[in-house]
Amino acid sequence: MTALGFLYPGHFAEDDYPRIEQLLGGDIRVDLVHTDSGEGAHRADALRRTGEPERLAAGVDELRRAGVETVVWASTGGSFVYGWEGARDQVRALAQLAGMPASSTSFAFVHAVRELGAGRVAVGATYPxxxxxxxxxxxxAGGVEVTGVRAAGTATAAEAGAWGEEDVLTLARAADDPDAQAVLLPDTALHTAGYVxxxxxxxxxxxxTANQVTVWEALRLTDRRVNAPELGSLFTREPVVQV
Incomplete structure (x- = not known):
C-alpha cells in the first residue's frame, strides 16, 4: 500500500480526492487533512496567509500518524503567491517538518508540464x-511558456467550488490557445476530477487540473506510476522528462 498525504485548505473540492483514489485503484491510499483556509479569498494577501507555516504545521502530525510516505500542500494559490524561491522554501520547510518528501500544487504543475513535454501552455484560472x-x-520561472490566459475573476474559493461541469468546460475553452500544447486549470477549489x-x-x-496534478505529484515523489486513463493524458503517457 502506497499512502499519499495531502494538506488541503478548507472545504471546497476535497471530494475530488476520494474520487481520484477510486480511479487510481489498486494499492494507493489518499489521506487528506484540512488546514485553515482563513477567509478563502482570491487575493494575494489572503492566499499568503493560507500558506503560512503554522497553518501547514497544524496538519502534519495527523498525516504522519496516518503513515503517509509523502506530503503535498494541495493549494496552488497558497504556494505560487510566494514566488518561485518562496514556494521552494515553503516546500523545504514542510519536508523538514514532516520528515518525508514534500511538494505543492504549484510545483506539481511545472513538473507535470515537463512530463508531457509541453513547453507552451494556456492558463484558465478562476482567480482575478x-x-x-x-x-x-x-x-x-519554471521554464514554461504561457501563450494564453483567461482569468474568470471569482472572488473566493467557495465561489469556484460551486462551479459545475459546464462552467469548467467554458473556462477551459476560453483559455485555450492554438499555440498551447496543454491547458492548465490551477485552482484546487475547482471540481475537475470527473471532467478531465x-x-x-x-x-x-x-x-x-489542480487536484489531478497534486495527486500525480505525490505519486511522483514515491516513484509510483499509475495508468489511469480517466484521469487524462498525464496518467497515460510515458514519461518525457524525469524531474
Whole structure:
C-alpha cells in the first residue's frame, strides 16, 4: 500500500480526492487533512496567509500518524503567491517538518508540464487577473511558456467550488490557445476530477487540473506510476522528462 498525504485548505473540492483514489485503484491510499483556509479569498494577501507555516504545521502530525510516505500542500494559490524561491522554501520547510518528501500544487504543475513535454501552455484560472498573473509568473520561472490566459475573476474559493461541469468546460475553452500544447486549470477549489476526459476531448490536447496534478505529484515523489486513463493524458503517457 502506497499512502499519499495531502494538506488541503478548507472545504471546497476535497471530494475530488476520494474520487481520484477510486480511479487510481489498486494499492494507493489518499489521506487528506484540512488546514485553515482563513477567509478563502482570491487575493494575494489572503492566499499568503493560507500558506503560512503554522497553518501547514497544524496538519502534519495527523498525516504522519496516518503513515503517509509523502506530503503535498494541495493549494496552488497558497504556494505560487510566494514566488518561485518562496514556494521552494515553503516546500523545504514542510519536508523538514514532516520528515518525508514534500511538494505543492504549484510545483506539481511545472513538473507535470515537463512530463508531457509541453513547453507552451494556456492558463484558465478562476482567480482575478492580478492573482492569475502571479501564477503565470511562477510558470515562466519554471521554464514554461504561457501563450494564453483567461482569468474568470471569482472572488473566493467557495465561489469556484460551486462551479459545475459546464462552467469548467467554458473556462477551459476560453483559455485555450492554438499555440498551447496543454491547458492548465490551477485552482484546487475547482471540481475537475470527473471532467478531465471530457475537457481533453473538447480541446484535443492534454488538460492539467489542480487536484489531478497534486495527486500525480505525490505519486511522483514515491516513484509510483499509475495508468489511469480517466484521469487524462498525464496518467497515460510515458514519461518525457524525469524531474
Amino acid at each position: 487577473a492580478a492573482v492569475t498573473s502571479l501564477f503565470t509568473d511562477f510558470l515562466r 476526459p471530457l475537457l481533453e476531448k473538447a480541446l484535443s490536447k492534454p488538460v492539467l
